[in-house]
Amino acid sequence: MTGQPQAVIVRVDVGTQALGAAMHNANTGRVPVLIFAGLCPYTENGELPGSRTEYQHWLQDAPDQRAIVRQYCRYVGELRSARTTKDTVARAFQFATSDPKGPVYLVGAREVMAETTTESYALESQRISPIQPSALPQEAVETIAKALVQAKSPLIITGYSGRNHACPSQLVKLAETIPGLRVHDTGGCDMCFPFSHRSSLGFRLSFDQVTTEADVILVLDCDVPWIPTRNRPRDDARIYHVDIDPLNATIGAFFFPADGRWRADSYTALLQLNAHLATSANLKEALHNPIYVQRWKELQEQHSKRLASFDKLNSLPSHESLNIHHVGAAIKSAVPPETNYVVEAATCSMNVADQLRVDIPGSWLNSGGAGLGWSGGAALGVKLALDGISRPNFICQIVGDGTYLFSVPSSVHWVAARYGIPVLTIILNNRGWTAPRRSLELCQPSEQALKATNREMHISLDPAPDYCGIAKAAAGSSFGGLTSGLFTGRASTAGELADVLKEAVRCVKKGRGAVVEAVLNIGEMGEEKGVDC
Numbered sequence: 273m274t275g276q277p278q279a280v281i282v283r284v285d286v287g288t289q290a291l292g293a294a295m296h297n298a299n300t301g302r303v304p305v306l307i308f309a310g311l312c313p314y315t316e317n318g319e320l321p322g323s324r325t326e327y328q329h330w331l332q333d334a335p336d337q338r339a340i341v342r343q344y345c346r347y348v349g350e351l352r353s354a355r356t357t358k359d360t361v362a363r364a365f366q367f368a369t370s371d372p373k374g375p376v377y378l379v380g381a382r383e384v385m386a387e388t389t390t391e392s393y394a395l396e397s398q399r400i401s402p403i404q405p406s407a408l409p410q411e412a413v414e415t416i417a418k419a420l421v422q423a424k425s426p427l428i429i430t431g432y433s434g435r436n437h438a439c440p441s442q443l444v445k446l447a448e449t450i451p452g453l454r455v456h457d458t459g460g461c462d463m464c465f466p467f468s469h470r471s472s473l474g475f476r477l478s479f480d481q482v483t484t485e486a487d488v489i490l491v492l493d494c495d496v497p498w499i500p501t502r503n504r505p506r507d508d509a510r511i512y513h514v515d516i517d518p519l520n521a522t523i524g525a526f527f528f529p530a531d532g533r534w535r536a537d538s539y540t541a542l543l544q545l546n547a548h549l550a551t552s553a554n555l556k557e558a559l560h561n562p563i564y565v566q567r568w569k570e571l572q573e574q575h576s577k578r579l580a581s582f583d584k585l586n587s588l589p590s591h592e593s594l595n596i597h598h599v600g601a602a603i604k605s606a607v608p609p610e611t612n613y614v615v616e617a618a619t620c621s622m623n624v625a626d627q628l629r630v631d632i633p634g635s636w637l638n639s640g641g642a643g644l645g646w647s648g649g650a651a652l653g654v655k656l657a658l659d660g661i662s663r664p665n666f667i668c669q670i671v672g673d674g675t676y677l678f679s680v681p682s683s684v685h686w687v688a689a690r691y692g693i694p695v696l697t698i699i700l701n702n703r704g705w706t707a708p709r710r711s712l713e714l715c716q717p718s719e720q721a722l723k724a725t726n727r728e729m730h731i732s733l734d735p736a737p738d739y740c741g742i743a744k745a746a747a748g749s750s751f752g753g754l755t756s757g758l759f760t761g762r763a764s765t766a767g768e769l770a771d772v773l774k775e776a777v778r779c780v781k782k783g784r785g786a787v788v789e790a791v792l793n794i795g796e797m798g799e800e801k802g803v804d805c
Contacts, residue, residue: 348379425452644675
């Protein structure tokens with residue numbers, strides 16, 4: 273949220289393993305974080321300060337502790353003496369904060385931690401800065417700009433360019449300079465382009481058919497622009513790829529074709545493209561063609577139809593059972609306009625995005641990875657980070673029922689209550705893990721597979737745990753020293769949800785955390801009842 277690197281301390285090999293999916297998420301989500309773990313003491317008989325003194329010092333002496341996380345890290349290193357500790361930490365931070373950003377991992381034995389030194393020294397921070405952003409070569413700027421202007425159906429596919437909060441405005445400028453240019457988000461981890469803009473195609477996880485229609489595609493900071501078996505681009509489409517890591521070095525198989533591929537910072541590249549379009553006489557003349565006026569008008573018509581279709585899905589009488597579309601719209605209506613959303617809604621994420629319709633850079637956060645259970649702790653971290661820079665900081669975590677359980681909610685709510693970190697948590701109860709069913713339907717669309725119930729597939733969470741009870745018990749009777757504890761509420765109809773959300777939002781604004789369970793009307797086959805999707 274702030275772009276500043278974070279630091280985590282864990283205990284030797286077992287603490288490192290406890291990081292689990294968080295390492296995957298930090299790697300694929302390009303999160304700058306330094307992780308430090310101790311190593312077991314390497315002396316046994318008191319030869320040095322810090323020598324082994326406890327039973328587990330033998331058990332936790334792994335042959336290669338760094339190997340546990342090496343493949344997910346930009347750098348792994350070891351603190352070997354007090355004299356070089358600052359240098360090693362500084363080098364690790366350089367890797368963490370240089371694009372592509374990501375986790376770094378340092379270890380150090382207890383003997384090193386116990387080492388004494390009388391020598392004091394400081395590093396010149398301005399001389400150990402990260403690598404500065406790289407730009408496109410001028411030839412690439414001219415090639416991409418010309419192709420986008422001359423295209424009949426130009427498309428930009430992005431995934432995480434919005435991590436830099438200055439990027440969305442430059443994308444808007446580009447889209448408005450080339451009327452008819454559309455922007456499609458296939459990552460959903462950041463607010464890359466304002467939803468309300470007529471050029472926006474919203475967020476879909478790489479399978480929207482728009483990629484099959486475009487004649488020119490610019491892939492901008494995106495891991496998976498399309499899925500070849502589902503929505504491969506036209507054979508005659510020209511494709512250009514600009515990314516801080518265009519070969520995706522940490523992904524084993526990555527064979528997306530491109531007519532031009534450049535390693536460059538997306539914000540810098542957008543500045544270059546917009547500057548070139550503003551000064552190129554030939555392109556400016558071409559953009560005066562009346563066809564662009566018509567395309568601009570058509571984009572508004574298409575965008576209005578999309579919004580109307582979403583509005584139709586979210587409309588429910590107060591007595592009706594909930595669907596995900598209404599829940600998303602109800603959240604949008606209840607929370608402050610400047611709310612920051614931390615979203616781990618799994619199979620519901622795209623429908624939630626259709627209803628929240630975020631426009632503010634930095635106001636939507638997803639992990640960028642595939643590890644589940646991250647959003648509970650992340651929501652607390654976002655709140656603390658925004659408090660630290662005095663930004664609007666109403667935080668709404670939207671999480672699926674299964675992913676909520678993965679997040680170790682007892683720890684999350686205890687920490688929130690202990691340190692007074694008020695967050696609104698919305699639990700989407702859809703009776704199970706829907707993602708495995710979607711995978712089965714895509715891979716094995718046989719009649720037998722399609723007829724299996726969630727219970728038969730062992731992905732059912734019915735009967736459901738008492739989610740609010742879990743949260744309430746963990747948070748205790750006092751939230752952040754207040755006389756009241758965590759607010760909890762449960763809703764299964766539109767009317768109930770409106771009332772519960774109103775009170776939950778009021779409590780969070782007053783410094784209390786709140787948890788709301790929204791019970792969706794889901795059948796045994798994982799289908800949403802009463803909604804034609």
